[in-house]
Amino acid sequence: MLRVGVIGATGYTGEELIKILLRHPRIKISYLSAKVEKPKEISEIFPYLKKKLLLLCDNFNIDRALELCDLFFLAVPHTVSIQITPILLENKKYVIDLSADYRLKDKSLYELWYETKHTDHQNLRRSVYGLSEIHRDKIKKTRLVANPGCYPTVAVLSIAPLLKYKICKIQYIYIDAKSGYSGAGRISDEQFYRDLKDNFKAYNVDSHRHLPEILEQILSLAERKINIVFTPHLLPIERGILETIYVNSNHKLKIRNSELIGLYREFYKDSPFVRIKEDNHFPQIKDVVLTNFCDIGIKISEDRKTIILISCIDNLLKGASGQAVQNMNIIFDFEETEALL
Ligand SMILES: NC(=O)c1ccc[n+]([C@@H]2O[C@H](COP(=O)([O-])OP(=O)(O)OC[C@H]3O[C@@H](n4cnc5c(N)ncnc54)[C@H](OP(=O)(O)O)[C@@H]3O)[C@@H](O)[C@H]2O)c1
Numbered sequence: 001m002l003r004v005g006v007i008g009a010t011g012y013t014g015e016e017l018i019k020i021l022l023r024h025p026r027i028k029i030s031y032l033s034a035k036v037e038k039p040k041e042i043s044e045i046f047p048y049l050k051k052k053l054l055l056l057c058d059n060f061n062i063d064r065a066l067e068l069c070d071l072f073f074l075a076v077p078h079t080v081s082i083q084i085t086p087i088l089l090e091n092k093k094y095v096i097d098l099s100a101d102y103r104l105k106d107k108s109l110y111e112l113w114y115e116t117k118h119t120d121h122q123n124l125r126r127s128v129y130g131l132s133e134i135h136r137d138k139i140k141k142t143r144l145v146a147n148p149g150c151y152p153t154v155a156v157l158s159i160a161p162l163l164k165y166k167i168c169k170i171q172y173i174y175i176d177a178k179s180g181y182s183g184a185g186r187i188s189d190e191q192f193y194r195d196l197k198d199n200f201k202a203y204n205v206d207s208h209r210h211l212p213e214i215l216e217q218i219l220s221l222a223e224r225k226i227n228i229v230f231t232p233h234l235l236p237i238e239r240g241i242l243e244t245i246y247v248n249s250n251h252k253l254k255i256r257n258s259e260l261i262g263l264y265r266e267f268y269k270d271s272p273f274v275r276i277k278e279d280n281h282f283p284q285i286k287d288v289v290l291t292n293f294c295d296i297g298i299k300i301s302e303d304r305k306t307i308i309l310i311s312c313i314d315n316l317l318k319g320a321s322g323q324a325v326q327n328m329n330i331i332f333d334f335e336e337t338e339a340l341l
Contacts (some may be wrong), residue, residue, distance in 0.1 A: 002332060005065055007030035007084065008075035009057050010045055012182050013098050017073050017322035018042070022052060024325070024339035026332070032057040032067040058174045060084065066091050073324055074098060077185075082120050085144065089123060094331065095144050098326045100209065102127035102146035129217065130327045131156055132336070133271040139330045144297075147327065149175050151210040151232060151318025154243045156217045157274060158309040161267040162223045167260065167307070168249035170222075175214070175230040178248075178282050180239040180285075183315045196236045210231050239316050240285035245309040252304045260307070261298055272337050273326065274316060283312040290314060292322035293341045 004021060008014040009032040015333040021029050032042055032055050040060040045051040062084075065072070071116040074081045081101040088095050104110040105125075118124060128138045130145040131153060139145060149157070153174050162168070181187060181196055195201075211230045215221055218226055241309035258279050275295045283295030297310040313319050322340055329336050 002027045002328075003030040003069045004028065005033070005069035005072045006064075006075060006330075007033050007060060008077075008080075008098075009042065010034040010036070011075055012186055012316055013320040013324075014075035015046060016075075016316045017324065018049070018053065019044075019073060019338050020296065020321060026334050027328075028317055028336065029053060029055060031065055033056075033060040033061065033065070044313050047213065051058050066093070070094060071096070071328060073321075073328075075321070079116055080115055082118070084121060085123055086120050089143060093143070094328075096130065096147055096327055097145065098147045098320055098324055099126075099147075100149065100213070102144060103129060103148065103213055104216055106212075106216065109216070113209045113212050125298060126127070130135045130216070130323065132323055132326045132330060133157060133268065133274060134217075134221070135162055136330055139327050140333075142331070145322065145324075145327045146329070147324045148212045149213050150183055150211045150241055150313070150315035151175075151208070151230070151243070152217060153319050153323065154241055154311045155230075155245065156221075157213045157298055158243065158245050159218060159247065159309040160221055160245060161264045162307065162325050163218070164267060165263050167255060167263070168172060168253055169251065170226050170247055170248075171250045172248045173218070173226060173228045174246040174248075175228065175243055176233075177230065177243040178233040178235050179241045179315055180237045182239045183234075183319075185242070196234060199232060199236055202231055202233045205231050211340060238310065239286070239314055240289050241315045241319060242246055242283070242285050242310065242312045245311070247307040247309065249305050250309070253300055253307070255300070258299065263297065271320075274341070282310045285312050288318070290316050290317070292317045292326065294318050297309060 074097040078099040081097045081099045127144045127146040128142040130147045264276045277297040282297035294313045299308045
């Protein structure tokens with residue numbers, strides 16, 4: 001049995017990790033920690049865990065963590081992971097970090113967008129970006145996975161096949177993204193009613209921290225710079241992301257829609273969590289919520305100069321904890337779908 005710890009166990013993604021890991025036959029949850037005033041049974045925090053998981057949740061203690069676990073999921077805010085990861089790796093542990101601390105290979109971008117110094121260059125160089133379908137071979141060999149952000153997961157999975165098959169010379173990509181409010185971590189009911197109930201709004205317009213992450217990933221796949229505009233919106237629902245992505249070509253596309261769908265299916269033929277919709281069918285959030293799937297619909301515009309991609313995930317699963325467990329399954333050669341279907 002692989003002994004696993006969840007750091008940040010009381011947060012949105014920490015809670016999802018616990019739920020998934022409890023279903024996993026090859027692992028044992030051995031350690032839980034969060035920022036707490038005093039140690040508490042996890043079932044006091046989440047009463048539905050009573051008689052399912054008997055474990056204390058306490059402030060992080062490195063000695064106990066090292067003694068009890070082989071692998072850690074870090075479901076904590078950025079800058080917290082960077083303080084813990086070096087010592088876990090020095091002690092030959094595995095780390096799957098859900099925060100942004102090890103995602104951007106260009107540390108100056110991290111420092112610019114996250115407004116803090118990056119203090120662990122050595123491990124930043126070693127980290128593998130954990131977009132499972134794209135980097136499976138590298139994930140298999142690493143001890144440090146930088147689990148992707150939720151918006152970049154949808155965007156990069158949607159765009160990658162176009163780059164691989166060089167479908168067109170891309171001029172611009174516009175990403176119009178909508179997310180449930182759990183994407184920002186736990187918020188109070190008061191905040192929800194003030195900002196979101198019966199509302200829909202854009203935020204961080206062309207200035208969201210996931211923009212450099214999307215750009216860096218697309219650049220590494222395209223091997224050239226592509227202009228991307230990214231506007232996120234908040235929906236008055238708890239979970240789920242839908243992105244409508246417009247990929248502008250500088251010439252008229254000759255390929256038929258059904259052929260393009262065929263190429264997407266070929267690209268993802270060994271990827272159990274990506275589902276490509278049929279011609280003229282498009283995904284909706286309710287089809288992916290509480291699943292680890294990414295659903296993608298594809299349409300070439302009437303003037304044949306734009307590819308419209310409409311894609312959905314559950315931000316807390318394929319966009320965070322589900323993909324994190326998928327990455328653990330890949331590293332340890334478990335079935336990739338274990339505990340996730
Ligand atoms: N939510 C998403 O859809 C999503 C998707 C992809 C990636 N992520 C990333 O995943 C990480 C966790 O996100 P989340 O949505 O689960 O956030 P969250 O709901 O705010 O939970 C954060 C967790 O970290 C703990 N924590 C906060 N500060 C800490 C500290 N200084 N030391 C130790 N523990 C600390 C919190 O404990 P307390 O509750 O006691 O404060 C809580 O357990 C973030 O880096 C986020 O960017 C989130």
